[in-house]
Amino acid sequence: MIDKFGRDITYLRLSVTERCNLRCRYCMPEDGICKKKPEEMLTEKEMIQAVWAASSLGITKVRITGGEPLIKSNIISICKKTMAVPDIQEVCITTNGILLPKLAKPLKEAGVTRINISLDTLDEEKYAFLTRTGHLDKAIDGLKAALEAGFEKIKINTVLLGGFNDDEIPTLAGLTKKYPVDVRFIELMPMYDGGDFGPEAYIPHSIVTEKLPDLEPIKSDGGVAKLFKFPDGKGNIGLISPVNAHFCKSCNRLRLTADGKLKPCLHSGDEFSIKGMNFLQMKEQMEKAILEKPAYHGELSYYQRSNANRNMNQIGG
Ligand code: SAM
Ligand code: SF4
Secondary structure (H helix, E strand, O other): OEOOOOOEOOEEEEEOOOOOOOOOOOOOOOOOOOOOOHHHOOOHHHHHHHHHHHHHOOOOEEEEEOOOHHHOOOHHHHHHHHHOOOOOOEEEEEEOOOOHHHHHHHHHHOOOOEEEEEOOOOOHHHHHHHHOOOOHHHHHHHHHHHHHOOOOOEEEEEEEOOOOOHHHHHHHHOHHHHOOEEEEEEEOOOOOOOOOOOHHHOOOOHHHHHHOOOOEEOOOOOOOOEEEEOOOOOOOEEEEOOOOOOOHHHOOEEEEOOOOEEEOOOOOOOOEEOOOOOHHHHHHHHHHHHHOOOOOOOOOOOOOOOOOOOOHHHOOO
16 A cells, blocks of 8 residues: 555564563663553454455565564464465564574474574673673574574674674674675664663664775665675675664555554554454554654654654564
């Protein structure tokens, strides 16, 4: 469906849970597990009905996210059923990778097209600090399991944190030489609860090309990242700038939270509930949400925080 500003909305980000097995400082509070009642959250049946409604409006790609989507005991079933919805061509997952050693193969067999793994540091101690509970070797095992299961074009998502991981840009980018993976550097977004990060953490993505002068620009793949490659790289490197050079003009996304709220824009507080609705009611809400997509999300910085009124684990990124 085309929105008021001529953008064709073809991409649904479906968050299947707010809960997570990590506690990344920029994403959720230390004790930030979901305190909502099970009856407030979408059931699997409602999620799949929502994908049918979205597909009837022209959505062709679904990204399953969270919280951590792989902690859902029914994640394989959700992926299979999403893939089976007519006109859905791609089902992708964004994960912290911790549970991939167990789930990469079943996800591949369920028809999941692509996997993005979030990894912000290759230093064990920094990983434990940033995620509050995580072990780096488990995330690396997850990446290896995804490669072994036959996933292609795996993306590593790295949030740039000034003073924390900008010294690791060469090593993180170097993953594209070691493995057939792409790396995406993403600017830190100032969400509702900023975690422990001050103004110095909000650095522009241009720092990556400054630190890596041998990167060569390559043609865009139609996504929101500016793409580059090392001459001897197996995968490419993308710079995503939601803060300093936002991509609202080409935003083709609709978001559905695990508690059943459609979000026309990541950084707006506007929400349209579909919890407990039938197919036609859900479709109607989606049409409304798409028509309410703003042209632009406004300035973001450490001092001008997102209006989303939620932390990222409650939206899905
Ligand atoms: N748990 C999964 C994961 O970490 O990949 C999926 C959910 S997580 C909310 C989705 C993405 O949002 C991750 O890549 C994470 O790094 C990113 N994210 C969370 N908070 C962010 C923030 N404040 N700024 C930029 N990206 C953020
Ligand atoms: Fe969990 Fe992903 Fe948020 Fe980290 S970024 S706390 S892994 S939801």
